[in-house]
Amino acid sequence: MRVAxxxxxxxxxxxxxxxMVGRVRQAFLDxxxxxxTIRFTLADSSVTSGVSAVNRVLKRYPEMKRFL
Numbered sequence: 001m002r003v004a005x006x007x008x009x010x011x012x013x014x015x016x017x018x019x020m021v022g023r024v025r026q027a028f029l030d031x032x033x034x035x036x037t038i039r040f041t042l043a044d045s046s047v048t049s050g051v052s053a054v055n056r057v058l059k060r061y062p063e064m065k066r067f068l
Contacts, residue, residue, distance in 0.1 A: 042067075 021038060028036040042054050042064075058065055 025036060025038065042057060044053050
């Protein structure tokens, strides 16, 4: 049986995104589970602040444009 779990993680300036994903991956392995398939979604907040978080990520990490 497969069970899907949806958990939101907030990225912070103190912990780079790659380290956070590595921490999540390691939790799967520590629990004795097989190598996880990690999928992600980037989305802007429903509250309009005038600044797009997705555009900020793409500006800082242009290599992520392939996921757009």
